Amino acid sequence: MTQTILILGASGRVGQAAARAFSDAGWTVRTFDRARDDLARSAAGADVILHAMNPAYPDWATQALPLLDRTLAVAERTGPLVILPGNVYVFGDDAPELLGPATPHAARNPLGRVRIEMEARLSRAACPTLVLRAGDFVDSGPSGNWFDKVILGQLDKGRFVYPGALDRVHAWAWLPDFARAIVGLAERRGDLPAHVDVPFPGFALTGAELHAAVSRVAGTTLALRRFPWWELALAAPVWKMARGLREMRYLWTMPHRLDPAPLARLLPGFQQTDPDEALRLALASLRGQGGVTSTQTSARRPISGHSSPAA
Numbered sequence: 001m002t003q004t005i006l007i008l009g010a011s012g013r014v015g016q017a018a019a020r021a022f023s024d025a026g027w028t029v030r031t032f033d034r035a036r037d038d039l040a041r042s043a044a045g046a047d048v049i050l051h052a053m054n055p056a057y058p059d060w061a062t063q064a065l066p067l068l069d070r071t072l073a074v075a076e077r078t079g080p081l082v083i084l085p086g087n088v089y090v091f092g093d094d095a096p097e098l099l100g101p102a103t104p105h106a107a108r109n110p111l112g113r114v115r116i117e118m119e120a121r122l123s124r125a126a127c128p129t130l131v132l133r134a135g136d137f138v139d140s141g142p143s144g145n146w147f148d149k150v151i152l153g154q155l156d157k158g159r160f161v162y163p164g165a166l167d168r169v170h171a172w173a174w175l176p177d178f179a180r181a182i183v184g185l186a187e188r189r190g191d192l193p194a195h196v197d198v199p200f201p202g203f204a205l206t207g208a209e210l211h212a213a214v215s216r217v218a219g220t221t222l223a224l225r226r227f228p229w230w231e232l233a234l235a236a237p238v239w240k241m242a243r244g245l246r247e248m249r250y251l252w253t254m255p256h257r258l259d260p261a262p263l264a265r266l267l268p269g270f271q272q273t274d275p276d277e278a279l280r281l282a283l284a285s286l287r288g289q290g291g292v293t294s295t296q297t298s299a300r301r302p303i304s305g306h307s308s309p310a311a
Helices: 013-024 039-043 057-078 110-124 146-151 175-187 207-218 229-235 240-247 261-266 275-286 295-300
Strands: 004-008 028-032 048-051 081-086 129-133 136-138 159-162 169-174 195-199 203-206 223-226
Touching: 004 013, 004 039, 013 028, 013 048, 013 175, 028 039, 039 057, 048 057, 057 081, 057 110, 057 240, 081 110, 081 175, 110 129, 110 195, 110 240, 129 175, 136 146, 136 175, 136 275, 146 159, 146 275, 159 207, 169 175, 169 207, 169 275, 175 261, 195 261, 203 207, 203 275, 207 275, 229 240
Parallel strands: 004 028, 004 048, 048 081, 081 129, 129 195, 136 169, 159 223
Antiparallel strands: 169 203
């Protein structure tokens, strides 16, 4: 029997990747347009709802929770599994290096508190819910995230621009793998608890290791540059997005990686793409694209945020 998923936020990078992955797995894929569609009508008969709608940082305080509440209200009436693409914001700047389902949600900053409340509401919902949590995304095409917009934003000039400490491990996820994991978990929904929190391990590298890996895949040693955070400080009074980016800066100095054990238990046969292959595919898509050379350019095409799903 054909299974159906409704994707909210299908124009975002997670939504697009999920649509491809579910379609490849034989699911019927529905998408939702907030400006045109009725959510209850769109969700009728759906087995799974992927809540991948993610406002820009400046709008989180006013939009993120109402959007999720509407999704949960519909799902509580009709019964589908609601999946939320999660991130590491909930843990705060004093979290341990290994992040898992039992790690306290102790963030104190505004964006982190919004994500904590979103996940709390998900856990209390009267419908099955799931959080699949990832670090920063590496994608198969330009998507406006930290990796393609900043770190490799000057690839055409032979530069690698890193926003953090080079000796701290940082969590990454190859987005097509993350989307396949969403499909795998959705297909196991009958075996899952009412609410489940699943870290997606991806791959974890220090800044120095990432620089070496990208240089290796590129076939040349890229010149290492540090991201000019001072430019965001100057831009913050007039560019709201800069304030959110600066708020989450600690994630570039706080060592963190995601526990692989829960996903291995739930999807024991799941194979992730080799990191070098993921980087090779990402670089192939970015060559010739040009890049960001300053945060003034970024202001016109803003970074979508640290692991900010579906932006």
